[in-house]
Amino acid sequence: MAQSGNASPVIETSDLSLTFETGDGPVHALSGVSLTIQKGDFVSLIGPSGCGKTTLLRVIADLEQPTEGAISINGMSPHEARLKRAYGYVFQAPALYPWRTIGKNIALPLEIMGFSKSEQAERVRKGLDLVNLTGFEKKFPWQLSGGMQQRASIARALSFDPDLLLMDEPFGALDEIVRDKLNEQLLRLWEKTQKTVVFVTHSIPEAVFLSTKIVVMSPRPGKIHDVIDCNFPADRTLDIRETPEFLDVANRVRQGLREGHSYVD
Amino acid sequence: MLNALWHGKTLPVLAVSAVLAVLWYMGSIWLNADMQRDAFSNAGKTDFTTSELIAGTWSQERPKLPTPGQILVELNKTILDTAPTSKRSLVYHGSVTISATLLGFLIGSLLGMGLAVLVVHVKSLDRSLMPWVVASQTIPIIALAPMIVVIMNQFDITGIVPKAVIAAYLSFFPVTVGMVKGLRSPDPLQMDLMRTYSATRLQTFLKLRVPSSIPFLFASLKVAVAASLVGTVVAELTKSEDGGFGARLLAGSYYGQTIQIWAALFAAAGCAWVLVTLVGVADRVVTKAMGARP
Numbered sequence: 255m256a257q258s259g260n261a262s263p264v265i266e267t268s269d270l271s272l273t274f275e276t277g278d279g280p281v282h283a284l285s286g287v288s289l290t291i292q293k294g295d296f297v298s299l300i301g302p303s304g305c306g307k308t309t310l311l312r313v314i315a316d317l318e319q320p321t322e323g324a325i326s327i328n329g330m331s332p333h334e335a336r337l338k339r340a341y342g343y344v345f346q347a348p349a350l351y352p353w354r355t356i357g358k359n360i361a362l363p364l365e366i367m368g369f370s371k372s373e374q375a376e377r378v379r380k381g382l383d384l385v386n387l388t389g390f391e392k393k394f395p396w397q398l399s400g401g402m403q404q405r406a407s408i409a410r411a412l413s414f415d416p417d418l419l420l421m422d423e424p425f426g427a428l429d430e431i432v433r434d435k436l437n438e439q440l441l442r443l444w445e446k447t448q449k450t451v452v453f454v455t456h457s458i459p460e461a462v463f464l465s466t467k468i469v470v471m472s473p474r475p476g477k478i479h480d481v482i483d484c485n486f487p488a489d490r491t492l493d494i495r496e497t498p499e500f501l502d503v504a505n506r507v508r509q510g511l512r513e514g515h516s517y518v519d
Numbered sequence: 520m521l522n523a524l525w526h527g528k529t530l531p532v533l534a535v536s537a538v539l540a541v542l543w544y545m546g547s548i549w550l551n552a553d554m555q556r557d558a559f560s561n562a563g564k565t566d567f568t569t570s571e572l573i574a575g576t577w578s579q580e581r582p583k584l585p586t587p588g589q590i591l592v593e594l595n596k597t598i599l600d601t602a603p604t605s606k607r608s609l610v611y612h613g614s615v616t617i618s619a620t621l622l623g624f625l626i627g628s629l630l631g632m633g634l635a636v637l638v639v640h641v642k643s644l645d646r647s648l649m650p651w652v653v654a655s656q657t658i659p660i661i662a663l664a665p666m667i668v669v670i671m672n673q674f675d676i677t678g679i680v681p682k683a684v685i686a687a688y689l690s691f692f693p694v695t696v697g698m699v700k701g702l703r704s705p706d707p708l709q710m711d712l713m714r715t716y717s718a719t720r721l722q723t724f725l726k727l728r729v730p731s732s733i734p735f736l737f738a739s740l741k742v743a744v745a746a747s748l749v750g751t752v753v754a755e756l757t758k759s760e761d762g763g764f765g766a767r768l769l770a771g772s773y774y775g776q777t778i779q780i781w782a783a784l785f786a787a788a789g790c791a792w793v794l795v796t797l798v799g800v801a802d803r804v805v806t807k808a809m810g811a812r813p
Contacts (some may be wrong), residue, residue: 317711317715336715341714351726352811354810356761363716365726
């Protein structure tokens, strides 16, 4: 579980702000965000649309530049961290390249990073095994279901073994049954690999079930409303969602979301 | 077999062809009747029947509109019954046209792809080059072709090359436009993915932009190969001494040989169809290898 005591921070942000200049004036996507994420944490960013959770993830990934404040990844700037290939990123959509087989898609980052052919083959095999897709290596993306495609994209993000996994609503487009199953699988995966995970979601049960730390965000301007620790046993299953402890945390999250969100507009 | 005929394209195509043929024969009667009446009166024949008139309109030597039958006879004569080395053979003229077409298509496609790569990767070229590429196609090729031939002749460049250059002038355009669109077709997510791997521009180009552009490229190549043939035929109107379908068309119109013109036209259309089909086959083979949904 979370080794908050002796661990070193993987991500540290202080007073981070990001303003998009648009035709209709500035949009404050992030405002004064200070957050520390320790090694091995599973941190969920939760909030309504427009609260900046995806933007925060993209800033960590160096896909957006903050306008103010400081951020460091393993003591480096996000740009340096990206060049050092410090993280794997899973998008809302699988974003598999349709002209590549599943195996070739998982090998894509390995090709770019210059792994040897034999190393690529070995890592693809391991990756397929990790997400239960063994036997689908030669299939093209359209031959797989949405859930399988998203699993392949997780294998792709993990193929080069980054310590940090950034996930942007990876299961948002899937139906609830598939989502539950993938949540359980992701939990086992996290347990097995000991990665640090930052996970964007707008599902309360998903956040409470998966996380060691839940960051509740509120919109306009996007900022952190509350940070809730959440330490359920590592071998938990979906049944835990019926327990009073689980519902307690879920209620706190819901409360936070309600306080942060004005329904006036 | 019958089932395939019923559900396939064959039957509809045959039906349309039959309707066209009937209309065509009627058109031949209509357009050639005056000349046939003149021919009868010149011969002192006044008591001709309608069926004699119709038969006459379908068998003139230089009709305004030859019948499909006459054109087929001419095609048969000039393709099968004439030695392919003879200047009267459409196979000879066809090979002249096709070789210039293919060379022009090759030059045009390579040029088109090269320009597209530059336009996509160099911002200033996008703004400076693209308008010229578009402007180049607003000049009528029929006006430009003689000048290209004359200027290249000045530098002792003769034979197939000037014709291929004119063909390339027409064919690079669709390739550039299609390829630019194709190279820009990756969605933001696919581009972001490459960024998260810190991929170089070259890697992004080879592993994302190029594969994304392939469907666009093939659609453009189909247009380009047909345009190449048009360009070559136009060039041959200017440079008729080497032969080719264009030369054949020119000679036919010189001597009022309408059947010969139509036969050359059909042969050229047939060649274009074959070339477009070949590109289509290449398209299917490549797309299948790239995992397209069948």
